[in-house]
Amino acid sequence: MQNPGPELETLLRRLIDLPPEFLLPPRIAGKGTVHTAALVNDLFAQVGHTAPEAMLRRLSSVREADRARLLLTAVVCWLLADRWFVKTALPVPGLVQVFDDAVGGLAQAADASRYVADPDRREELVRVVLARMDFRPQGETLEQATDRLSSLSAVERKRLLAASRAAEKRAREIREALARKAAEESADKWSRE
DSSP, X not given: OOEEOSOHHHXXXXXXXXXXXXXXXXXXXXXXXXXXXXXXXXXXXXXXXXXXXXXXHHHHSXXXXXXXXXXXXXXXXXXXXXXXXXXXXXXXXXXXXXXXXXXXXXXXXXXXXXXXXXXXXXXXXXXXXXXHTTEEOTTOOHHHHHHHHHHHOHHHHHHHHHHHHHHHHHHHHHHHHHHHHHHHHHHHHHHHO
């Protein structure tokens, strides 16, 4: 998030104004309406790049289990088609990271429609997309942007919760090992006396 990006409010408004067609069923196994790979290809062309073939193949050869990710991919395409992104030289690695990594994690946390309708999820989506491309909302310091993203991010909350559970489990294992060792030492001392 080293680089200043667009105004947060503009992008939030863009998501509110999402055309309903972007939330139609994605094309999976010949059924559905939205050709997600075509949307991604068009977005890359609009920002002056060629979409990586491997990415387009991954978006075309999908299963029913990919539905949530494809829906959110369409929403992110709409977001990134904003005038600010089109006139900015977006880095291809950042775009790939958004679609390959960020969208998958966000899609597991909530439905695409929640990222449009719910104010906190909407802001989370915008901030995650900006962060993956090394941008922060205009007018925010790096610290402000990082703090706000951390407080909103459902993915980050899940990661912290998993880390907390792992640390708790490890502490419990250590306590149990210490208790066993103390019991063994006590038994050895008792048998010597």
